[in-house]
Amino acid sequence: MHIVVLGGGPGGYGAAFEAARLGADVTLIERERLGGTCLNWGCIPTKTILRSAHIVADTRDAAEFGLDSAVASVDVPALRSRKERVVDELVGQVESSAKRLKVKVVTGEGRLAGPKAVEVTAPDGATETIAGDALILATGSTVFRLPDIDHDLEGVWTSDDAVSLSEIPKDIVIIGGGVIGLEFACAYAAFGSVVTVVELMEQVLPGNDKRVVRQTQAALEALGVEFHLGDAVSLVERHDGRMRSTLRSGAAIESDVVMSAVGRMPNAAGFGYEEAGIEFDRRAVAVDEHLRTNIPGVYAVGDVIGGMMLAHVAEEEGVIAARNAVAESEHGAGAGLESVRYDCIPACVYTFPEVATVGSSRDSAKERGIDAVQAIAKFAANGKALGEGESDGFVQLVAEKGSGRIAGCQIVGPHAVETIHEVAVAMRHDLTVRQLAETVHAHPTVSEVIRMACADAAGKCGC
Template sequence: MPEFDLVIVGGGPGGYVAAIRAAQRGLHVALVEKERPGGVCLNWGCIPTKAMLRSAEVFETVKAAAAFGIDADNVRVDFAAVRQRKDGIVKELTDGVTGLLKANGVTVIEGHARFTGPTTVEVFEPGPSPVFAGGPRYAATPSATAIRTVTATDVVVATGSTPALLPIPGADLPGVITSDGAFGVTEVPARIVVVGGSAVGAEWASLFAAFGAAVTIVEMQDRLVPAEDKEIGGALGRSFTGRGITVLTGTTVTSIAQTGDALVVDVGGAATRGIEADLVLIGVGRRPNTADLDLDVAGIDTDARGFIPVDDHMRTAVEHVYAIGDVTGTALLAHVASHQGLTAADVIAGHDARIDYDVIPAATFTHPEIASVGLTEDAARAAGHEVVTAKFPFAALGRAKTLGDSEGFCKIVAGARHHEVLGMHIIGPSAGDLITEGALAITLEATLDELAETIHAHPTLGEIGMEAALTGLGLPVHTAPPRKR
């Protein structure tokens, strides 16, 4: 007789959410976690970076206080206090997750799980506490001391991912770090090279630039945040350049070397040169945490990259074994992991649930902020849609003007015939909050007409969706009418 109805391996935003939902459905649940609950998102990703980015935003605002009629002298960064605030927020939230698991009757087992069969895991004492270095945090192997064996009717693998290092000479040098290692930086570097211009790299570049570092960001594609709409990537590049960040696109890093007190990053592309830095942050790619799990013992296959294939019910090819979150390689986002966790828990509890990946919002918390959902203009055209695009600038929005933050725009991609919303792309203040309207519009198959006819509160940033829709319909109110041909 199994000890539990369900055992979940990994307590990140997928694992702990699945545990709570399964317990709510009446299942007897165990959660195995070797670190603090909350996974990468709460401990090393979403939350701590946003806490530090908020400090950077406040610093930049106070420096510009004169523009708001406020005198502020001798403004400086106390980086230790920034980190302390971040740690306090992380602890509060992880303690909150621990409390929620307890309140829902979930049995939490601290340790590292290894499969001894499809629905049986042996739990070992965790290895040494992770150190902040250039390499992955999970390099340490678990202790050889077994704590207990756990059996269950069903098992969910929710072990997440960790940053990958580039296979280039010098990537293992001291001073070369990943996004995890960035949390171990105790002072703002004078010079930093950020390798990778997608969300992770762009956020760290934005943060360190705000705190006064000389930042160079290197991206091999032709623009920053290459997964976003072209116009968004172009706008971010121009904004970063205007803030003094050196942006190198269409450029690759060929090697890193230690020369005296500096790291020298050799880059190739339009022009080959060496860039001196005190710190190099590699923000490119992630790899699944499947090592040391003994997945083969359970018969669980992985793809060539190490990710676990699943169907839209989150089932693996092994009966009674499910996988969720980053370890599936589907969309490496915390909110996707959480929805996958809810889906898996409901399926295991006997409900007909499945996940739909058609509407997944994403946000990048640079300054200016970026968010998107649905199809980019290029992707919509490639899919065979005839499209119209609608744009509205924050500079024409009253609320943005009052905030003193009016850089950027909202762009809507819609069908040319029925005006159905296919995608929304925002760069500007509170983009991550505003994108929900776009996600809801796509989910409900709303049109530009419906967005335009919905009364939005004034003065708010949220008006930008309505204003963009009006523009797309050729009926702009707060921007000049389109030119007649």
């Protein structure tokens, strides 16, 4: 069978590579470089920048570790060069995987020309139509632009501008206190910028557990970040070579740069989806639990379907969609279809300290009818965290009373984005807090805090 994939980000190349492994002929259409937003403008460049920012922050604390060291200064061209080398290396690896798996990569603008056909316009203007037995849509997302702000105004940035590293501004106003806003706030504060975050909601990281929010905001305030919560930027002007942001509350803030970090939206316009009869759920392409659109043989994955707009979610959806496309082609509609277990997929914030969550908080678990208990263990009692000078934070575990099954976990602290996977695996395979507590953890490691929380939760659950 022949599978056509439109979009070469994590969802698209995840689908293409899995389909190829399953024996399908695959054509992957991408208008720019493989890797999508994540690899070229999002996850990878930001984490590369944050690593440099963490080193700068560490040198400021050198005396606490018994070291006499000058504070690292930022070499913007060198920082940008390193970021580009990392991105280029990973893009090259994706391209190599496509060649190894014999995925045909076609460069050009794709637009639906039929239920399972895509018309591709190459950079030189030439066009061709590529049809398949199944089509997987993976056109990702685009930066959301606030309607009241002139994004073409000099000094107004989006996240794409922030990762380009043209300069380290003396001061920056960041609109949006979600994941994107806080990560850039963390980086630029570490680099020496005066950072102000304006968030419409009454808390940063909207939708997250209150303990997580308090700890994270306090850590960023310690870095020097100032917050205006429950407020909004109503006007952005350029005045005497500087930016002036007027808030709804009446406050006015001057800065070198204003960055809009209010999130992303599905990139579904201009691809002929509506003309082909594909149904939408607001701005997102509508799919069922098996990632099928309303048109037989057409699937959609990643940011274009909304939901958890994360690279690792998109890649998993791509893998599942590819398996389902092959299964339906070989065995008929509805045969042996798979779905994604969203309830045990982690979400991460790469601030200082890191934040990682999976599943439900205690409040949301109770709203789902779960008789939940909560156990908390702090990094302040962990030898590895104390030795590394990163003892702020906690592991908060939520489990079902009686059974001990894990409903969720929230971690704020060192290496949170790595250690959360122990809990995700446990949830995916219905392990209990007792089983994790009985698993010996190496000492000293920060993961011991998870074991401490599990032991406490097991006692509260009675399991």
